[in-house]
Amino acid sequence: MSSVDEDGDLTAKAVIRNAALRLFAELGHDAVTMRQIAAAAGVSPALVVHHFGSKDGLRAAVDAYAGRAFDSLFAMDEHDVADAVAGDNWMSVAEMFARAFPPGSPLPAYLRRLLLTNDPAGAALFGRWFNQTHQLLDSLTEIGATRPSEDPAVRAAFLLVNDLALLLLRNQVAAAIGVDPLTPEGMARWAKEVTAVYQQGAFVSAPEEEQS
Amino acid sequence: MSSVDEDGDLTAKAVIRNAALRLFAELGHDAVTMRQIAAAAGVSPALVVHHFGSKDGLRAAVDAYAGRAFDSLFAMDEHDVADAVAGDNWMSVAEMFARAFPPGSPLPAYLRRLLLTNDPAGAALFGRWFNQTHQLLDSLTEIGATRPSEDPAVRAAFLLVNDLALLLLRNQVAAAIGVDPLTPEGMARWAKEVTAVYQQGAFVSAPEEEQS
DNA sequence: TAGCATACTGAACATGAGTTCAGTCGACGA
DNA sequence: TCGTCGACTGAACTCATGTTCAGTATGCTA
Missing domain, CATH: 1.10.10.60 (Homeodomain-like)
Incomplete structure (x- = not known):
């Protein structure tokens, strides 16, 4: 076996x-x-x-089990919010996964399935993560750690989606940049670049203030 | 019917x-x-x-058909690179899709499936888009439109993945922010925030503040 | 000991899937 | 007009799947 x-x-x-x-x-x-x-x-x-009971019953049990695992990840996240605020690097969901679960764990791939199949369980998870990201951003804004946004909800969704994207497209990214972004080495490269963009931006604002 | x-x-x-x-x-x-x-x-x-011939044959035919459609999208993209360089807003893949295909088109969802199933066709598509994004960034850097990156490949992957994520998580995002990000209204909100982050960043670089 | 619940199995069942096949229909060239 | 070819169909076939069922073994309780 x-x-x-x-x-x-x-x-x-x-x-x-x-x-x-x-x-x-x-x-x-x-x-x-x-x-x-x-x-x-x-x-x-x-x-x-x-x-x-049935295949559906098994699936429900697996969903519940995975859900509990993700919840514990959640708790860890809440706990680490202090670090996120104190330090100046963004702690991505993918990074949290890589730290919380052993390399061979099927849980990242399972989350992928949940999010991609429009599963209710996946939707619920996304909703909770979204709320948490939103709150985190509010806290950071209060202490002046973020540049203010006109549309905090969209910004929270944008940041969360970017994090999850790495999980969803892990294989394609690995093929493109030559290293699995969920390994320590890949994570380091990825996080460095993400932090740079999130802190200084990627593009230079056009000098002329005239836009269509 | x-x-x-x-x-x-x-x-x-x-x-x-x-x-x-x-x-x-x-x-x-x-x-x-x-x-x-x-x-x-x-x-x-x-x-x-x-x-x-068979269900697999049908699937292959559909893949080939969708592939041709995406290739034409590609050509349009090359053509619009000038605009992307001239203007100061980032033209996302999702935006390209919304402009190229009518609202009811199944092609965005099909691309989603291609990327998610680790399909070879999807991998090839991702690879081509990655190369194009990489080149575009190089061009932009040459003319001083981007802040220099220490790791251009990762930056290209980061930007591409962020774009694609919106396609992949469209439904969840719609539920979170209350508007489908692929409609004109949603696209406007999304693009505004994305442009803001990509130009000014989202977080303030931590100065030498005392941290708790 | 007897009784009973629980874990577990092998074999069979019912259903829905992809596919096959014999044959009908209509268009078109000789 | 005849013959052929391709589009097209209804019904049947084969197989894999989820599920059921009768039955065995093992331990726990009275």
Whole structure:
């Protein structure tokens, strides 16, 4: 079996859930069959439905499990807001992921699936992150750490979307710049450039104030 | 039928291809059945395989068709580079899409699917866009329109990824800020904020302030 | 010990998928 | 007029999928 390595003393139910999480993240919910999941977990297909009722039930359980994992990430984030305010580098969601989860974790890919399939769970997650980003920006503005924005909601969405983009397009970015941006090396290069743009901008304002 | 409105004088083969493009874009390749496509095109399932050989053949045909459409978008982009250089606002990929394709076009959603499924066609597209963005930045730097970057490749990837993210997360963004960012109204708000950040930055560089 | 609930399995079932096939219809050239 | 070719269809076939079911084993409780 491919999952023996981390079975340990987990219950069969947990083993099935983990196998499903990994397969769902890699291949997508629809492309994964109950038989694949059962095989990956080293059990019979009937046991999967015994524990989770149906494939939808399993999916719901996996969603809930991943949701809890993301929530803990959330808590860590709240805690690190102080650092974000104190330091002068932007702590991206991708960076938080890379720090919170081991390299082989299927959770980043699972978040990707959630956001891309227009899943309600993904929408809820995005909404919470958006609110948190919005509040963080407000706090930063209060202490004068950000340049004021005429449209704080759009700015929050812009920053959040930029962060998530790295997660969504990780593979394409890796191919383009030659290094996986979720490795420490890639993260360093990425963060440096992001910080530069967010602090000084990327383009020089046109001298003439006359615009169409 | 739902596609009668634009059938016109198209051949049945083209009608099938269009119906498949729309359904693939909306629901994903795997979630769409041959019978759905046939029904949407007002045709029997057997005719679909008669014209395209198999579902994979149909998918390949749709990919090729969409690829040609994106290539034409590409050409337009090259042509508009002058404007991008002359004006002082960043012309995003999402903006190009909104201008090139009618509001109801399935092509943005199809590109989304291409990028998300790690499709080779999507990877090739991303690679070409990356190279073009890189060159554009070089040109802009030459004429002093950008602040110099220590890592031009990463900066190009960063800007491109930010643009594409809006396409990928369109729905979530719409829910968060209350307006679809691909409509003229939404685009205006989004572009204004993006331009502001890209010109002046979002954060104030931390001086030697005492930090808690 | 008896009784019972729970974990678990192998085999079968029902359904929906992609595909095949025999055949109809109409256009067009000899 | 005949014959052929391509567009097109309805029905059937094959297969994989999610699910069900009858039954076994193991431990817990009384």
